[in-house]
Amino acid sequence: MESVRAVVYLSVCLSVLTSLCQGQRSVDNQPPSAPDEPLLRLTTRELAEALQGLLDEADSSLGLSVEKKASVIPRCDVGERCAMKHGPRIGRLCDCLRGTACNTFFLRCY
Structure with a gap:
């Protein structure tokens, strides 16, 4: 019974000490109070x-556009x-639209 009472007294003392120490924190450790300050002063x-x-540099370093890729074939009517x-x-020039096919005899989309 006495050990339980000692634990209760110890927990009360620790909670009082932590609440007193909250007011003594230094200003340097606190997060900035003004959220409207610009990020990195920019x-x-x-x-x-x-x-x-950055976007201009990325565009110039890519070099290949979608039209120049070998896997993209233009559509034909x-x-x-x-x-x-x-x-x-027989070499393909373009890909026929959906519902049509390239006739290998006439070499046209039908």
């Missing part, structure tokens, strides 16, 4: 210019030439 315009510079014959081989 204005919105400076941040936008920096972001634009019905009746347009969709392939060319190179001896025994």
Whole structure:
């Protein structure tokens, strides 16, 4: 019974000490109180210019556009030439629209 009473007294003393120490915290350890301060002391315009510079560098470093990739084949309408014959081989010029197919005899979309 006495051990329970000692634990209760000890917990009360610790809670009183922590509540007193909360008021004694230094100002340096507290988070900034003004949330409206700009991040890293930069204005919105400076941040936008920096972001634009990064995007320009990323565009120039990519080099390849979507049209130049080999996997992208342009679409052709019905009746347009969709392939060319190179001896025994047939080379595709464009991909026919949905519902149509490239006729290998006429080399046109039908």
